[in-house]
Amino acid sequence: MRARMPDAVRDSSADPDARREAAEHRFAAEQERVRRAISVATPFISVAIAVLVGSLVILAAGKDPVAAFSAMFRGSFGGVRQIGETLLRATPLVFTGLAVAYGFRSGLFNIGAEGQLFMGGMAAAWVGVMVAGLPWAVSVPVILVAAGLAGAAWAFLPALMKARIGAHEVITTMMFSYIGRYLVSWIIAGPFKDKGAIPQTPMLPGTSQLPRLSDVFTFIEPNRAHLGIVLGVIAAFVVWWILKYTVLGFEARAVGFNPTAAQTGGISVAATTVKSLCISGTLAGLAGAVEVMGVHHRLFDQFSSGFGFTGIAVALLAKNNPIGVIAAAVLFGALSAGAGTMQLDADVSQKVISIIQGVIIFLVGAEMIVTWAVGRLRDRKGGDDAAQ
Amino acid sequence: MTADPGPVVCDLPETGPSPDPVLELRHITKRFPGVLANDDVSIAVAPGEVLALLGENGAGKSTLMNVAYGLLAPDAGEVLVDGRVVSVRAPRDAIALGIGMVHQHFMLVEPLTVTENIVLGGEPTSAFGVIDRDVARRRVVELSDRYGLKVEPDARVRDLSVGRQQRVEILKALYRDARILILDEPTAVLTPQEVNELFDIVRELVSEGLAVVIITHKLEEVMAFSDRIVVMRAGRVVGETVPSACDEQSLARMMVGRDVVLRVEKSPHQPGSPLLEVMNLSVLDDRKLPAVRDVSLVVRAGEVVGIAGVDGNGQRELVEAIMGLRRPTQGTITLKGRDITHDNPRRTIAAGVSHVPEDRHRRGLVLDFDLVENVALGDHRRPPFSRYGILDRAKLEQEARRRIAEYDVRTPDEHVAAANLSGGNQQKLVLARELGRDPDVLIAAQPTRGLDVGAIEFVHRRILAERDCGKGVLLVSMELEEVMSLSDRILVMYEGRVVAEFEGGAVTEEELGVFMTGGGRPGAEALGSEGTDA
Ligand SMILES: Nc1ncnc2c1ncn2[C@@H]1O[C@H](COP(=O)(O)OP(=O)(O)OP(=O)(O)O)[C@@H](O)[C@H]1O
Ligand SMILES: [Mg+2]
Numbered sequence: 048m049r050a051r052m053p054d055a056v057r058d059s060s061a062d063p064d065a066r067r068e069a070a071e072h073r074f075a076a077e078q079e080r081v082r083r084a085i086s087v088a089t090p091f092i093s094v095a096i097a098v099l100v101g102s103l104v105i106l107a108a109g110k111d112p113v114a115a116f117s118a119m120f121r122g123s124f125g126g127v128r129q130i131g132e133t134l135l136r137a138t139p140l141v142f143t144g145l146a147v148a149y150g151f152r153s154g155l156f157n158i159g160a161e162g163q164l165f166m167g168g169m170a171a172a173w174v175g176v177m178v179a180g181l182p183w184a185v186s187v188p189v190i191l192v193a194a195g196l197a198g199a200a201w202a203f204l205p206a207l208m209k210a211r212i213g214a215h216e217v218i219t220t221m222m223f224s225y226i227g228r229y230l231v232s233w234i235i236a237g238p239f240k241d242k243g244a245i246p247q248t249p250m251l252p253g254t255s256q257l258p259r260l261s262d263v264f265t266f267i268e269p270n271r272a273h274l275g276i277v278l279g280v281i282a283a284f285v286v287w288w289i290l291k292y293t294v295l296g297f298e299a300r301a302v303g304f305n306p307t308a309a310q311t312g313g314i315s316v317a318a319t320t321v322k323s324l325c326i327s328g329t330l331a332g333l334a335g336a337v338e339v340m341g342v343h344h345r346l347f348d349q350f351s352s353g354f355g356f357t358g359i360a361v362a363l364l365a366k367n368n369p370i371g372v373i374a375a376a377v378l379f380g381a382l383s384a385g386a387g388t389m390q391l392d393a394d395v396s397q398k399v400i401s402i403i404q405g406v407i408i409f410l411v412g413a414e415m416i417v418t419w420a421v422g423r424l425r426d427r428k429g430g431d432d433a434a435q
Numbered sequence: 436m437t438a439d440p441g442p443v444v445c446d447l448p449e450t451g452p453s454p455d456p457v458l459e460l461r462h463i464t465k466r467f468p469g470v471l472a473n474d475d476v477s478i479a480v481a482p483g484e485v486l487a488l489l490g491e492n493g494a495g496k497s498t499l500m501n502v503a504y505g506l507l508a509p510d511a512g513e514v515l516v517d518g519r520v521v522s523v524r525a526p527r528d529a530i531a532l533g534i535g536m537v538h539q540h541f542m543l544v545e546p547l548t549v550t551e552n553i554v555l556g557g558e559p560t561s562a563f564g565v566i567d568r569d570v571a572r573r574r575v576v577e578l579s580d581r582y583g584l585k586v587e588p589d590a591r592v593r594d595l596s597v598g599r600q601q602r603v604e605i606l607k608a609l610y611r612d613a614r615i616l617i618l619d620e621p622t623a624v625l626t627p628q629e630v631n632e633l634f635d636i637v638r639e640l641v642s643e644g645l646a647v648v649i650i651t652h653k654l655e656e657v658m659a660f661s662d663r664i665v666v667m668r669a670g671r672v673v674g675e676t677v678p679s680a681c682d683e684q685s686l687a688r689m690m691v692g693r694d695v696v697l698r699v700e701k702s703p704h705q706p707g708s709p710l711l712e713v714m715n716l717s718v719l720d721d722r723k724l725p726a727v728r729d730v731s732l733v734v735r736a737g738e739v740v741g742i743a744g745v746d747g748n749g750q751r752e753l754v755e756a757i758m759g760l761r762r763p764t765q766g767t768i769t770l771k772g773r774d775i776t777h778d779n780p781r782r783t784i785a786a787g788v789s790h791v792p793e794d795r796h797r798r799g800l801v802l803d804f805d806l807v808e809n810v811a812l813g814d815h816r817r818p819p820f821s822r823y824g825i826l827d828r829a830k831l832e833q834e835a836r837r838r839i840a841e842y843d844v845r846t847p848d849e850h851v852a853a854a855n856l857s858g859g860n861q862q863k864l865v866l867a868r869e870l871g872r873d874p875d876v877l878i879a880a881q882p883t884r885g886l887d888v889g890a891i892e893f894v895h896r897r898i899l900a901e902r903d904c905g906k907g908v909l910l911v912s913m914e915l916e917e918v919m920s921l922s923d924r925i926l927v928m929y930e931g932r933v934v935a936e937f938e939g940g941a942v943t944e945e946e947l948g949v950f951m952t953g954g955g956r957p958g959a960e961a962l963g964s965e966g967t968d969a
Contacts, residue, residue, distance in 0.1 A: 294824045297808065297815055304803040310760060311790065311798045312812035313781030
C-alpha cells in the first residue's frame with residue numbers, strides 16, 4: 048500500500064531519477080511526521096509553560112518552586128495512596144472531558160455539562176436507593192443507565208432547541224445547567240432529603256456503590272480510587288470507537304467539520320445535533336453517577352467541584368481525542384490531589400494550582416501561540432544550520 | 436507517461452526571459468508529504484506583461500504562487516522583487532513588496548461591505564484609531580474609477596455575484612498598491628461576459644505597468660490574453676512559449692503529455708422513458724425571494740439535458756430542490772414515477788440520484804475528512820460500506836483506492852485530508868464519489884470547474900458513457916461549450932424560468948447568449964448577472 052505512494056505522483060521506474068525522488072518522498076514524509084509531532088506536542092509544551100509560569104509566581108512569593116513541585120508530585124504520585132487519590136479526582140473528569148470532547152467533535156460546545164452531571168448524580172442517588180436489595184451486578188448497570196439517561200434528558204431540550212429554532216447551545220445548555228443545579232438543591236433539601244439536618248440524600252446501599260479498586264484487588268494497598276476510573280477508561284475507548292467506526296460518529300464528525308457538505312451527503316444535521324448533544328449529556332450524567340457511587344455514596348450540594356467546567360479544559364488539552372482525555376484528566380487530577388501536600392510541605396498556597404490550570408487552558412485555547420512559538424524556534428534553528 | 440517529462444519542444448521564437456523582471460522565482464522547491472509539488476522551478480514576469488501559468492491538475496501552480504505570496508515557505512529557492520532577493524514569510528511581506536493575489540477560493544469577509552473588505556488590514560484611521568469611513572470609501576471609488584472596476588462600495592459582499600466579489604478581491608490588491616497581481620484560476624467561476632470584463636481590467640492594469648500572472652485551464656483565454664506562457668507538469672516547468680507560436684492542441688499536449696480531444700464525439704440521441712420529471716416547480720432562495728418560477732422539465736433515460744444560464748438565475752435553487760436540500764413552494768418532482776418532492780437528501784441519494792454540487796468546498800467535500808471518508812459520504816449508511824450502523828473501514832478503503840485510481844485523483848495516498856489536494860483533484864474526488872455510485876440520474880453542476888483539459892475530456896466521456904447506458908443526466912454549466920457539446924437538449928434559464936428549449940446542435944452560442952440575458956422574451960428587461968435581485 049505504502050509502495051504506491053510515489054507512483055500516484057509520477058510513474059516510477061528503475062532509473063536514478065526515480066530513485067532520487069523516492070528518497071525525497073521518504074524525506075518529505077519524515078518532515079510531515081515532525082510537523083505532526085509538533086502538533087501532538089502542543090499540549091505538552093502548554094503544560095510545561097504553565098509549570099514555568101507557576102514557578103515564577105512561586106518565586107515571586109519568595110518560595111522555592113522546586114520544593115513546591117516536588118511536594119506536589121509526592122502528593123499525587125508519591126505512593127499508592129497518592130496515586131489512588133489522583134485517579135479518584137481524575138475519574139469524573141474523564142467522563143466530563145469525554146462529554147465536552149464528543150460535543151466539540153460534532154461542532155457543539157456543551158458548556159452545561161455541569162448541569163447534566165447534577166442530573167446524572169441525582170438519578171444515581173435516587174435509583175441507587177430504589178434498587179436496594181438487588182444484586183450488585185444488576186443494580187450498578189441499572190443505576191448507570193438511569194444516570195446516563197438523566198444526563199441525556201437534560202441535554203435533549205437544548206439540543207432540540209438548537210435543531211428546531213437554532214438557539215445556540217452555549218446559551219441553552221448553560222441555562223439548563225443552572226436550572227438543573229437549583230432543581231437538585233431543592234430536591235435534596237426537600238422531597239428526597241435524608242433524615243437529619245443536613246440537606247443530602249440517603250446513603251446508597253452497598254450493592255449500589257462502586258467498590259474501591261483496593262477492595263476488589265486486595266493485593267493493592269488501600270487507597271480511595273474506585274471502579275469508576277476503569278469505567279472511564281472503557282468509556283474513552285467506546286467513544287473513540289464510536290467516532291471512528293460507526294455511522295453515528297461519522298455523521299457527527301461530518302456535521303462538526305462542515306454541516307453544509309454533511310447535509311448534501313444525506314446527513315440530517317438536526318438529527319445529528321440532537322444525537323450528539325444527548326451522547327455528550329449521557330457522558331456528563333455518568334460523571335455524576337460515578338462520583339456519587341464511588342466517592343460520596345450520596346448526593347449533596349457540593350458533590351461536584353465544577354467537574355463539568357474543568358471537563359472543558361480537559362477536552363481542550365486532549366484536543367478532543369478520547370484517549371487523550373484520559374491523560375489530561377489524570378493531569379488535572381494530579382494537580383488537585385497534590386495541591387494539599389504542596390501547601391503543607393512547601394508552604395505554597397493551593398491557589399497556584401488554579402494559576403497553572405488557567406495558563407494551560409489559555410495556551411491550549413490559543414494553540415496558535417504555541418505553534419507560532421515553536422515555529423519561530425525551528426526557523427531559527429534551521430537558519431543556523433543553513434549558516435554553517 | 437514517462438518519469439521525466441523533459442523539456443517540450445514548441446517551435447518558439449527565442450523570446451528569452453524579459454529584460455527587467457519585477458518578480459522572479461528562482462529554483463523553488465517545495466515538498467509536501469509524498470509529493471514534490473515544485474521541483475526546482477524558476478519563472479519571471481516583467482512589468483506590463485501577462486504571464487499565463489498552465490499545467491494539469493496538481494502540477495504545482497497554486498503552490499508556486501503561494502510561495503511567491505508568502506503563504507508557503509519553500510524548501511529551497513528564492514524570491515526576487517526588482518532584482519533583489521527578498522524574504523516573503525507571510526502575505527504581509529508580499530503585500531509590502533507590492534505583490535497581490537486573488538485566490539482560487541476567495542477570502543472575503545461576507546457580512547462586511549465592499550469598502551470594509553477592501554480596506555481591511557490597511558484602514559485609514561482618524562485620531563484615536565477610528566476607521567475613517569469617508570476617506571476609505573472615497574479611495575475605493577477613486578480606484579474603481581481609475582481601472583474601470585465597477586463596484587458598489589456599500590453593498591454587502593455576501594449579496595454580490597461571484598464576478599463582483601472577484602473585483603473586490605482585485606481592488607483589495609490594488610488598494611495596497613500591488614505592482615504584481617497573481618490571479619489563480621480567476622475565470623473558473625465567471626460568465627463569458629464577466630470573463631471579457633475581467634480581461635479588459637487586466638489589460639488596463641498591464642497598460643499601467645503592472646505585471647500579471649494568471650493561472651488558468653482555459654486554453655482559448657491563454658491564447659487570447661497572455662503575452663507569455665509557462666507550462667508546468669508534475670512540479671516542473673516543462674515548456675515556455677508565446678501564443679503566436681502555439682495553438683490550443685499543442686498547448687494541451689504540452690500540459691498533459693498526450694493528445695487531448697478538446698471536444699468529445701457523441702452518439703445519436705436515443706431517449707428512453709422519463710426518469711426525472713419536474714412539474715411547475717417554484718423555489719425560494721436564501722433571502723426568501725422567488726428563485727425558481729414555475730419550471731417544468733423532463734430528463735429521460737439515455738439523454739443529457741443541459742441547463743444554460745447566467746449564474747444566479749435559479750439553477751442552484753432548482754438543483755437543491757431536486758436533491759431535497761431546499762423545500763419547493765409549489766410543484767412536484769418525480770423520479771421514475773415516484774414522487775420525491777418532499778424526500779430528504781438521504782432518500783433522494785438512495786433512490787439513485789447523484790449530485791455534483793457547484794461549490795466543492797462548501798457542499799462537495801468535508802475538507803478535514805480524508806479521501807476515504809469523503810468517498811464514503813452519502814453511501815456511508817448502506818452496505819457494503821456499513822452494516823447495522825458500523826462502518827466497514829477495510830471495504831471503504833478498498834473502494835476509495837479503486838476510485839482514486841479510476842478517476843486519476845493525484846494524491847500520495849488515500850489517507851490525506853481532502854484539503855491537501857489541488858483544486859482540480861478535489862473536483863475529481865467529488866466526481867469519483869458521485870459517478871462511482873452508479874446513479875440512475877446524475878445532476879452535475881459545473882462538473883468540470885477547475886479541471887485541466889485532460890481531466891475534462893475524461894469527465895465528458897464519463898458523462899456520455901452514463902447517458903449511453905441509459906442513465907439520465909441533468910447538466911448545469913456556465914460553459915456554453917460544455918453545454919453545447921454534451922447536451923441532447925438545452926434549456927435556458929433566465930430569472931428563474933425556462934425561457935427557451937433547443938435540440939442539442941440546433942443552436943449557436945450567440946442564440947443561447949441572447950436568451951440567457953433575457954433577450955429572447957419580448958418585453959424582458961436585460962438584467963444580466965443581477966438576476967433575482969430585481
Ligand atoms: N497543503 C498541502 N499539503 C499536502 N499536499 C499539498 C498541499 N497543497 C498542495 N499539495 C499537493 O501539491 C501538489 C500541487 O498542488 P497545487 O495546488 O499546486 O496544484 P495546481 O497546479 O494548482 O493544481 P490545480 O490545477 O488542480 O489547482 C498536489 O499534488 C497537491 O496534492
Ligand atoms: Mg490550483
